[in-house]
Amino acid sequence: MKRTWFLLSVVLGVVAAACTSSKGANPQSASPGGASSAQSASSGEVVNITLWHGYEAPAPGGPPNYEAISLKNLIDTFNATHPTIQVRDVFCCSNDFALQKLTVALQGDKQPDIAYEYGSSMPQLATTPKVVDLTQRVNDPSYAWDDFFPGERAVTTVDGKVLGIPALVDNLAIVYNQTLFDKVGLSYPSSDWTWDEFRAAAKALTVPAAKQFGWSFPADASEDTVWHYDAMLWEAGGDILTSDNKKAAFDSPAGLEALTALQEMAVTDKAVFVDLQNSGKADTLFNSGKIGMMVTGPWALPSYPDVKYGVQIMPSFPGGNHQTIAGPDNWVLFDNGPARVDAAWTFMKWFTAPEQVLADSLACGHLPTRASVGSMPGFASFGTKYPGVGAFVANLSNVLKARPQISTYPKISTAMGQAIVSVLLGQASPQEALSKAAQEVDTTLSIP
Numbered sequence: 001m002k003r004t005w006f007l008l009s010v011v012l013g014v015v016a017a018a019c020t021s022s023k024g025a026n027p028q029s030a031s032p033g034g035a036s037s038a039q040s041a042s043s044g045e046v047v048n049i050t051l052w053h054g055y056e057a058p059a060p061g062g063p064p065n066y067e068a069i070s071l072k073n074l075i076d077t078f079n080a081t082h083p084t085i086q087v088r089d090v091f092c093c094s095n096d097f098a099l100q101k102l103t104v105a106l107q108g109d110k111q112p113d114i115a116y117e118y119g120s121s122m123p124q125l126a127t128t129p130k131v132v133d134l135t136q137r138v139n140d141p142s143y144a145w146d147d148f149f150p151g152e153r154a155v156t157t158v159d160g161k162v163l164g165i166p167a168l169v170d171n172l173a174i175v176y177n178q179t180l181f182d183k184v185g186l187s188y189p190s191s192d193w194t195w196d197e198f199r200a201a202a203k204a205l206t207v208p209a210a211k212q213f214g215w216s217f218p219a220d221a222s223e224d225t226v227w228h229y230d231a232m233l234w235e236a237g238g239d240i241l242t243s244d245n246k247k248a249a250f251d252s253p254a255g256l257e258a259l260t261a262l263q264e265m266a267v268t269d270k271a272v273f274v275d276l277q278n279s280g281k282a283d284t285l286f287n288s289g290k291i292g293m294m295v296t297g298p299w300a301l302p303s304y305p306d307v308k309y310g311v312q313i314m315p316s317f318p319g320g321n322h323q324t325i326a327g328p329d330n331w332v333l334f335d336n337g338p339a340r341v342d343a344a345w346t347f348m349k350w351f352t353a354p355e356q357v358l359a360d361s362l363a364c365g366h367l368p369t370r371a372s373v374g375s376m377p378g379f380a381s382f383g384t385k386y387p388g389v390g391a392f393v394a395n396l397s398n399v400l401k402a403r404p405q406i407s408t409y410p411k412i413s414t415a416m417g418q419a420i421v422s423v424l425l426g427q428a429s430p431q432e433a434l435s436k437a438a439q440e441v442d443t444t445l446s447i448p
Helices: 013-021 066-081 095-107 119-125 150-156 178-183 195-205 223-235 253-268 281-287 298-303 338-351 354-364 371-375 377-385 389-398 409-424 430-446
Strands: 047-053 085-091 114-118 165-168 173-177 213-218 272-275 291-296 309-312 329-333
Touching (some): 047 338, 066 085, 114 338, 119 150, 119 329, 150 165, 173 178, 195 213, 195 253, 195 291, 213 223, 213 281, 253 409, 354 371, 371 377, 371 389, 377 389, 409 430
Parallel strands (some): 213 291
Antiparallel strands (some): 173 291
16 A cells, blocks of 8 residues: 655745635634633633544445554543543544645635644645644743654654644555565575665576566655655755755756666566556555565555565665665644643644554554654563564664755656656656756745
Protein backbone atom coordinates (compact mmCIF):
# COMPACT_ATOMS: atom_id res chain seq x y z
CA MET A 1 0.00 0.00 0.00
CA LYS A 2 1.46 3.37 -0.89
CA ARG A 3 1.27 6.34 1.42
CA THR A 4 -0.54 9.18 -0.37
CA TRP A 5 -0.73 12.91 -0.06
CA PHE A 6 -3.45 15.21 -1.29
CA LEU A 7 -1.42 18.12 -2.61
CA LEU A 8 -4.30 20.51 -3.04
CA SER A 9 -3.15 23.72 -4.66
CA VAL A 10 -5.64 26.12 -3.14
CA VAL A 11 -5.51 29.82 -2.49
CA LEU A 12 -6.70 30.62 1.02
CA GLY A 13 -6.78 34.37 0.62
CA VAL A 14 -10.54 34.16 0.19
CA VAL A 15 -10.66 31.96 3.27
CA ALA A 16 -8.65 34.47 5.25
CA ALA A 17 -11.12 37.18 4.33
CA ALA A 18 -14.02 34.94 5.26
CA CYS A 19 -12.46 34.13 8.61
CA THR A 20 -12.17 37.78 9.52
CA SER A 21 -15.58 38.85 8.21
CA SER A 22 -17.95 35.99 9.10
CA LYS A 23 -19.66 36.91 12.34
CA GLY A 24 -22.75 35.97 14.26
CA ALA A 25 -23.46 32.54 12.77
CA ASN A 26 -24.89 30.08 15.29
CA PRO A 27 -23.41 26.62 14.62
CA GLN A 28 -25.90 23.78 14.42
CA SER A 29 -25.60 20.94 16.93
CA ALA A 30 -23.80 18.80 14.35
CA SER A 31 -21.35 21.56 13.41
CA PRO A 32 -17.77 21.63 14.73
CA GLY A 33 -18.47 24.55 17.03
CA GLY A 34 -19.43 22.97 20.33
CA ALA A 35 -19.14 25.28 23.32
CA SER A 36 -19.06 29.06 23.14
CA SER A 37 -15.64 30.67 23.09
CA ALA A 38 -16.80 32.76 26.05
CA GLN A 39 -16.53 29.71 28.28
CA SER A 40 -13.55 29.64 30.59
CA ALA A 41 -11.89 26.67 32.20
CA SER A 42 -10.83 28.88 35.08
CA SER A 43 -14.49 29.53 35.97
CA GLY A 44 -15.12 25.83 36.41
CA GLU A 45 -17.34 25.57 33.37
CA VAL A 46 -16.70 22.83 30.86
CA VAL A 47 -14.96 23.88 27.65
CA ASN A 48 -15.92 21.62 24.74
CA ILE A 49 -13.56 21.32 21.79
CA THR A 50 -13.75 19.35 18.56
CA LEU A 51 -10.99 17.38 16.85
CA TRP A 52 -11.22 16.39 13.17
CA HIS A 53 -9.37 13.33 11.90
CA GLY A 54 -9.36 10.84 9.02
CA TYR A 55 -9.50 7.53 10.90
CA GLU A 56 -12.80 6.06 9.77
CA ALA A 57 -14.49 3.41 11.91
CA PRO A 58 -14.93 0.17 9.91
CA ALA A 59 -18.26 -1.11 8.68
CA PRO A 60 -20.01 -3.65 10.93
CA GLY A 61 -18.22 -6.96 10.65
CA GLY A 62 -15.18 -5.39 8.99
CA PRO A 63 -11.60 -5.51 10.30
CA PRO A 64 -10.88 -3.08 13.14
CA ASN A 65 -9.26 0.27 12.45
CA TYR A 66 -6.60 0.28 15.16
CA GLU A 67 -5.70 3.93 14.50
CA ALA A 68 -9.30 5.00 15.14
CA ILE A 69 -9.49 2.80 18.24
CA SER A 70 -6.23 4.18 19.66
CA LEU A 71 -7.31 7.79 19.11
CA LYS A 72 -10.69 7.24 20.74
CA ASN A 73 -9.19 5.44 23.74
CA LEU A 74 -6.73 8.26 24.37
CA ILE A 75 -9.41 10.93 24.06
CA ASP A 76 -11.67 8.98 26.44
CA THR A 77 -8.83 8.82 28.95
CA PHE A 78 -8.21 12.56 28.68
CA ASN A 79 -11.90 13.39 29.07
CA ALA A 80 -12.13 11.19 32.17
CA THR A 81 -9.14 12.88 33.80
CA HIS A 82 -9.85 16.48 32.71
CA PRO A 83 -13.45 17.23 33.70
CA THR A 84 -13.30 20.92 32.70
CA ILE A 85 -12.25 20.11 29.11
CA GLN A 86 -14.11 17.66 26.91
CA VAL A 87 -12.79 16.63 23.49
CA ARG A 88 -15.15 15.35 20.80
CA ASP A 89 -13.48 13.49 17.94
CA VAL A 90 -15.11 13.65 14.52
CA PHE A 91 -14.22 11.66 11.40
CA CYS A 92 -14.38 14.47 8.87
CA CYS A 93 -13.21 12.72 5.70
CA SER A 94 -10.30 10.84 4.20
CA ASN A 95 -7.05 12.57 5.06
CA ASP A 96 -6.53 13.08 1.32
CA PHE A 97 -9.42 15.57 1.42
CA ALA A 98 -8.74 17.09 4.84
CA LEU A 99 -7.49 20.42 3.47
CA GLN A 100 -10.40 20.72 1.08
CA LYS A 101 -12.94 20.04 3.84
CA LEU A 102 -11.23 22.44 6.20
CA THR A 103 -11.15 25.17 3.56
CA VAL A 104 -14.93 25.02 3.26
CA ALA A 105 -15.30 25.08 7.05
CA LEU A 106 -13.04 28.12 7.34
CA GLN A 107 -15.10 30.00 4.76
CA GLY A 108 -18.17 29.53 6.98
CA ASP A 109 -16.27 30.20 10.23
CA LYS A 110 -17.13 26.65 11.33
CA GLN A 111 -13.62 25.28 11.73
CA PRO A 112 -12.83 22.69 14.41
CA ASP A 113 -10.48 23.42 17.28
CA ILE A 114 -7.94 20.80 16.14
CA ALA A 115 -7.54 19.15 12.73
CA TYR A 116 -5.28 16.46 11.28
CA GLU A 117 -3.55 17.85 8.19
CA TYR A 118 -0.77 16.73 5.87
CA GLY A 119 2.53 18.54 6.33
CA SER A 120 2.38 19.60 2.70
CA SER A 121 -0.74 21.63 3.48
CA MET A 122 0.96 23.91 5.98
CA PRO A 123 1.97 26.72 3.58
CA GLN A 124 -1.65 27.05 2.43
CA LEU A 125 -2.98 26.96 5.98
CA ALA A 126 -0.46 29.60 7.05
CA THR A 127 -2.39 32.18 5.00
CA THR A 128 -5.46 32.10 7.23
CA PRO A 129 -5.47 34.05 10.51
CA LYS A 130 -7.53 31.30 12.14
CA VAL A 131 -4.45 29.06 12.48
CA VAL A 132 -2.91 29.37 15.93
CA ASP A 133 0.77 30.33 16.12
CA LEU A 134 2.22 27.81 18.58
CA THR A 135 5.80 29.07 18.55
CA GLN A 136 5.83 30.45 22.09
CA ARG A 137 3.92 27.49 23.51
CA VAL A 138 6.17 24.78 22.05
CA ASN A 139 9.30 26.63 23.13
CA ASP A 140 8.28 26.40 26.77
CA PRO A 141 11.05 24.16 28.23
CA SER A 142 8.46 21.91 29.85
CA TYR A 143 7.21 20.81 26.43
CA ALA A 144 10.63 19.57 25.21
CA TRP A 145 10.14 20.64 21.59
CA ASP A 146 13.61 19.33 20.70
CA ASP A 147 12.38 15.84 21.58
CA PHE A 148 10.53 15.78 18.25
CA PHE A 149 12.72 14.75 15.31
CA PRO A 150 14.20 17.59 13.20
CA GLY A 151 12.35 16.57 10.05
CA GLU A 152 9.05 16.69 11.93
CA ARG A 153 9.71 20.13 13.39
CA ALA A 154 10.68 21.46 9.97
CA VAL A 155 7.33 20.45 8.49
CA THR A 156 5.39 22.21 11.27
CA THR A 157 7.15 25.49 10.58
CA VAL A 158 6.31 28.13 7.96
CA ASP A 159 8.22 31.42 7.78
CA GLY A 160 9.71 30.79 11.21
CA LYS A 161 6.37 30.18 12.91
CA VAL A 162 5.38 26.83 14.39
CA LEU A 163 1.84 26.20 13.16
CA GLY A 164 1.41 22.51 13.95
CA ILE A 165 2.35 19.64 16.24
CA PRO A 166 3.68 16.35 14.74
CA ALA A 167 0.84 13.84 14.46
CA LEU A 168 2.53 11.07 12.49
CA VAL A 169 5.99 10.36 11.16
CA ASP A 170 7.34 7.74 8.78
CA ASN A 171 10.39 7.28 6.58
CA LEU A 172 11.79 5.24 3.71
CA ALA A 173 14.11 2.26 4.13
CA ILE A 174 14.93 -0.97 2.28
CA VAL A 175 12.66 -3.95 2.88
CA TYR A 176 14.26 -7.03 1.30
CA ASN A 177 13.27 -10.65 0.69
CA GLN A 178 15.78 -12.77 2.61
CA THR A 179 14.74 -15.95 0.78
CA LEU A 180 15.57 -14.46 -2.63
CA PHE A 181 18.89 -13.13 -1.32
CA ASP A 182 19.77 -16.60 -0.03
CA LYS A 183 18.76 -18.20 -3.32
CA VAL A 184 21.33 -16.21 -5.33
CA GLY A 185 23.98 -16.21 -2.59
CA LEU A 186 23.84 -12.51 -1.75
CA SER A 187 24.75 -11.08 1.63
CA TYR A 188 21.92 -9.17 3.28
CA PRO A 189 22.01 -5.37 3.02
CA SER A 190 24.19 -3.78 5.70
CA SER A 191 24.06 -0.37 7.33
CA ASP A 192 27.02 0.79 5.22
CA TRP A 193 25.67 -0.40 1.88
CA THR A 194 26.26 1.83 -1.16
CA TRP A 195 24.05 2.44 -4.18
CA ASP A 196 26.62 0.59 -6.31
CA GLU A 197 26.14 -2.48 -4.12
CA PHE A 198 22.39 -1.99 -4.20
CA ARG A 199 22.52 -1.90 -8.02
CA ALA A 200 24.59 -5.10 -8.15
CA ALA A 201 22.12 -6.86 -5.86
CA ALA A 202 19.12 -5.64 -7.87
CA LYS A 203 20.69 -6.99 -11.05
CA ALA A 204 21.47 -10.34 -9.43
CA LEU A 205 17.90 -10.63 -8.15
CA THR A 206 16.38 -9.96 -11.58
CA VAL A 207 15.20 -13.00 -13.53
CA PRO A 208 13.49 -11.84 -16.75
CA ALA A 209 12.13 -15.29 -17.67
CA ALA A 210 10.34 -15.49 -14.32
CA LYS A 211 9.24 -11.82 -14.46
CA GLN A 212 11.19 -11.24 -11.27
CA PHE A 213 12.73 -7.84 -10.55
CA GLY A 214 15.43 -6.60 -8.24
CA TRP A 215 13.32 -3.76 -6.91
CA SER A 216 10.41 -1.48 -7.72
CA PHE A 217 10.00 2.26 -8.19
CA PRO A 218 6.65 4.15 -8.19
CA ALA A 219 6.40 5.85 -11.57
CA ASP A 220 3.05 7.62 -11.76
CA ALA A 221 4.78 11.06 -11.57
CA SER A 222 3.03 11.75 -8.27
CA GLU A 223 4.57 12.95 -5.03
CA ASP A 224 5.20 9.27 -4.25
CA THR A 225 7.59 9.24 -7.22
CA VAL A 226 9.24 12.47 -6.14
CA TRP A 227 9.85 11.70 -2.49
CA HIS A 228 11.57 8.43 -3.37
CA TYR A 229 13.95 10.46 -5.54
CA ASP A 230 14.33 13.22 -2.94
CA ALA A 231 15.98 10.81 -0.50
CA MET A 232 18.56 9.88 -3.13
CA LEU A 233 19.10 13.54 -4.04
CA TRP A 234 19.83 14.45 -0.42
CA GLU A 235 22.12 11.44 0.01
CA ALA A 236 24.14 12.67 -2.95
CA GLY A 237 24.49 16.06 -1.25
CA GLY A 238 21.88 17.97 -3.22
CA ASP A 239 18.74 19.96 -2.52
CA ILE A 240 15.37 20.55 -4.13
CA LEU A 241 15.54 24.35 -4.08
CA THR A 242 18.11 26.98 -3.19
CA SER A 243 18.14 28.10 0.45
CA ASP A 244 15.97 31.13 -0.34
CA ASN A 245 13.42 28.96 -2.22
CA LYS A 246 13.78 31.13 -5.31
CA LYS A 247 15.46 28.71 -7.74
CA ALA A 248 15.60 25.01 -8.51
CA ALA A 249 18.67 23.33 -7.01
CA PHE A 250 18.14 19.73 -8.14
CA ASP A 251 19.69 20.38 -11.58
CA SER A 252 23.12 19.83 -10.06
CA PRO A 253 25.87 17.20 -9.97
CA ALA A 254 24.09 15.62 -6.98
CA GLY A 255 20.75 15.58 -8.79
CA LEU A 256 22.41 14.08 -11.84
CA GLU A 257 24.16 11.39 -9.79
CA ALA A 258 20.89 10.32 -8.16
CA LEU A 259 18.85 10.28 -11.37
CA THR A 260 21.62 8.51 -13.30
CA ALA A 261 21.59 5.77 -10.68
CA LEU A 262 17.88 5.28 -11.34
CA GLN A 263 18.43 5.28 -15.10
CA GLU A 264 21.17 2.66 -14.89
CA MET A 265 19.04 0.29 -12.86
CA ALA A 266 15.78 0.84 -14.75
CA VAL A 267 16.94 1.30 -18.35
CA THR A 268 20.39 -0.26 -18.60
CA ASP A 269 19.99 -3.20 -16.20
CA LYS A 270 16.21 -3.54 -16.54
CA ALA A 271 16.26 -4.54 -12.88
CA VAL A 272 13.37 -2.29 -11.80
CA PHE A 273 9.65 -2.94 -11.89
CA VAL A 274 8.57 0.48 -13.12
CA ASP A 275 5.22 0.77 -11.40
CA LEU A 276 3.31 3.11 -13.70
CA GLN A 277 -0.07 2.79 -11.97
CA ASN A 278 1.36 2.76 -8.44
CA SER A 279 -1.82 1.09 -7.24
CA GLY A 280 -0.30 -1.44 -4.85
CA LYS A 281 0.74 -4.04 -7.43
CA ALA A 282 4.38 -3.76 -6.40
CA ASP A 283 3.48 -4.75 -2.82
CA THR A 284 1.58 -7.75 -4.15
CA LEU A 285 4.55 -8.79 -6.29
CA PHE A 286 6.95 -8.41 -3.38
CA ASN A 287 4.68 -10.50 -1.17
CA SER A 288 4.61 -13.22 -3.85
CA GLY A 289 8.40 -13.30 -4.25
CA LYS A 290 8.59 -11.48 -7.59
CA ILE A 291 10.47 -8.41 -6.33
CA GLY A 292 13.64 -8.67 -4.26
CA MET A 293 13.73 -5.25 -2.61
CA MET A 294 11.36 -2.40 -1.89
CA VAL A 295 12.25 1.12 -0.80
CA THR A 296 9.17 1.75 1.29
CA GLY A 297 7.90 2.71 4.73
CA PRO A 298 6.60 1.06 7.89
CA TRP A 299 3.01 1.22 6.68
CA ALA A 300 3.84 -1.46 4.10
CA LEU A 301 4.99 -4.19 6.49
CA PRO A 302 1.50 -5.65 7.15
CA SER A 303 1.21 -6.19 3.37
CA TYR A 304 3.99 -8.81 3.43
CA PRO A 305 2.65 -11.75 5.47
CA ASP A 306 4.18 -14.32 3.12
CA VAL A 307 7.71 -12.93 3.01
CA LYS A 308 10.64 -13.58 5.28
CA TYR A 309 11.89 -10.02 5.11
CA GLY A 310 14.51 -7.78 6.65
CA VAL A 311 14.70 -3.99 6.94
CA GLN A 312 17.79 -1.85 6.45
CA ILE A 313 18.49 1.88 6.11
CA MET A 314 18.96 3.51 2.70
CA PRO A 315 22.20 2.93 0.74
CA SER A 316 24.64 5.81 0.32
CA PHE A 317 26.55 7.46 -2.47
CA PRO A 318 30.30 8.03 -1.90
CA GLY A 319 30.61 9.87 1.39
CA GLY A 320 28.45 7.61 3.50
CA ASN A 321 25.34 9.79 3.67
CA HIS A 322 22.35 7.59 4.55
CA GLN A 323 19.71 10.32 4.73
CA THR A 324 16.10 9.37 4.28
CA ILE A 325 12.87 11.30 4.01
CA ALA A 326 9.75 11.49 6.13
CA GLY A 327 6.21 12.52 5.33
CA PRO A 328 5.15 14.02 8.67
CA ASP A 329 1.55 15.02 9.28
CA ASN A 330 0.42 17.60 11.82
CA TRP A 331 -2.23 18.49 14.33
CA VAL A 332 -3.24 22.09 13.62
CA LEU A 333 -5.07 24.32 16.12
CA PHE A 334 -7.63 26.97 15.14
CA ASP A 335 -8.70 30.12 16.94
CA ASN A 336 -12.25 29.79 18.23
CA GLY A 337 -11.66 32.13 21.15
CA PRO A 338 -9.03 32.13 23.93
CA ALA A 339 -10.80 29.61 26.18
CA ARG A 340 -11.01 26.98 23.44
CA VAL A 341 -7.47 27.65 22.22
CA ASP A 342 -6.17 27.16 25.76
CA ALA A 343 -8.25 24.00 26.14
CA ALA A 344 -7.02 22.64 22.80
CA TRP A 345 -3.41 23.30 23.80
CA THR A 346 -3.93 21.60 27.16
CA PHE A 347 -5.19 18.55 25.33
CA MET A 348 -2.36 18.59 22.78
CA LYS A 349 0.29 18.86 25.51
CA TRP A 350 -1.17 15.77 27.17
CA PHE A 351 -1.87 13.92 23.93
CA THR A 352 1.66 14.38 22.54
CA ALA A 353 3.49 13.67 25.80
CA PRO A 354 5.83 10.65 25.66
CA GLU A 355 3.48 8.40 27.64
CA GLN A 356 0.61 8.89 25.20
CA VAL A 357 2.89 8.66 22.16
CA LEU A 358 4.13 5.29 23.40
CA ALA A 359 0.58 4.06 24.05
CA ASP A 360 -0.45 4.98 20.51
CA SER A 361 2.62 3.32 18.98
CA LEU A 362 1.94 0.07 20.81
CA ALA A 363 -1.76 0.17 19.94
CA CYS A 364 -1.53 0.70 16.19
CA GLY A 365 2.10 0.58 15.05
CA HIS A 366 2.73 4.29 14.52
CA LEU A 367 6.37 5.27 14.77
CA PRO A 368 6.90 7.41 17.86
CA THR A 369 7.03 11.12 17.10
CA ARG A 370 9.30 11.79 20.10
CA ALA A 371 12.88 10.52 20.29
CA SER A 372 12.68 9.86 24.05
CA VAL A 373 10.01 7.20 23.55
CA GLY A 374 12.64 4.83 22.20
CA SER A 375 14.33 4.65 25.60
CA MET A 376 11.16 4.17 27.67
CA PRO A 377 10.83 0.78 29.43
CA GLY A 378 7.59 -0.11 27.67
CA PHE A 379 9.04 0.44 24.21
CA ALA A 380 10.88 -2.91 24.12
CA SER A 381 7.74 -4.76 23.06
CA PHE A 382 7.19 -2.49 20.03
CA GLY A 383 9.61 -4.31 17.73
CA THR A 384 8.30 -7.69 18.86
CA LYS A 385 4.72 -6.77 18.11
CA TYR A 386 5.59 -5.22 14.73
CA PRO A 387 8.56 -7.14 13.20
CA GLY A 388 10.98 -4.90 11.34
CA VAL A 389 9.52 -1.65 12.61
CA GLY A 390 12.47 -1.11 14.94
CA ALA A 391 14.69 -0.37 11.95
CA PHE A 392 12.29 2.37 10.86
CA VAL A 393 12.38 3.83 14.36
CA ALA A 394 16.18 3.94 14.31
CA ASN A 395 16.05 5.39 10.81
CA LEU A 396 14.28 8.49 12.08
CA SER A 397 17.69 9.80 13.09
CA ASN A 398 18.50 9.91 9.36
CA VAL A 399 15.59 12.29 8.67
CA LEU A 400 17.43 15.61 8.46
CA LYS A 401 15.56 17.61 5.83
CA ALA A 402 12.03 18.45 4.75
CA ARG A 403 10.55 19.33 1.41
CA PRO A 404 10.10 23.08 0.77
CA GLN A 405 7.31 24.55 2.86
CA ILE A 406 5.99 26.87 0.17
CA SER A 407 2.56 27.08 -1.45
CA THR A 408 3.92 26.41 -4.95
CA TYR A 409 5.36 23.04 -3.97
CA PRO A 410 2.63 21.04 -5.81
CA LYS A 411 3.79 22.54 -9.12
CA ILE A 412 7.43 21.83 -8.24
CA SER A 413 6.53 18.23 -7.46
CA THR A 414 4.69 17.86 -10.76
CA ALA A 415 7.69 19.05 -12.78
CA MET A 416 10.08 16.78 -10.89
CA GLY A 417 7.75 13.77 -11.09
CA GLN A 418 7.42 14.05 -14.86
CA ALA A 419 11.19 14.36 -15.23
CA ILE A 420 11.87 11.26 -13.15
CA VAL A 421 9.34 9.15 -15.04
CA SER A 422 10.71 10.25 -18.42
CA VAL A 423 14.12 8.92 -17.36
CA LEU A 424 12.74 5.66 -15.93
CA LEU A 425 10.98 5.01 -19.25
CA GLY A 426 14.09 5.82 -21.30
CA GLN A 427 12.42 8.82 -22.92
CA ALA A 428 15.01 11.38 -21.77
CA SER A 429 18.53 11.45 -20.41
CA PRO A 430 18.95 12.44 -16.77
CA GLN A 431 20.51 15.77 -17.70
CA GLU A 432 17.81 16.61 -20.24
CA ALA A 433 15.07 15.78 -17.76
CA LEU A 434 16.63 17.76 -14.92
CA SER A 435 17.26 20.83 -17.07
CA LYS A 436 13.70 20.88 -18.38
CA ALA A 437 12.19 20.43 -14.92
CA ALA A 438 14.45 23.11 -13.44
CA GLN A 439 13.33 25.61 -16.09
CA GLU A 440 9.69 24.88 -15.28
CA VAL A 441 10.32 25.23 -11.56
CA ASP A 442 12.23 28.50 -11.98
CA THR A 443 9.34 29.89 -14.02
CA THR A 444 6.88 28.89 -11.32
CA LEU A 445 9.00 30.44 -8.57
CA SER A 446 9.42 33.70 -10.51
CA ILE A 447 5.68 34.38 -10.41
CA PRO A 448 4.67 36.31 -7.25
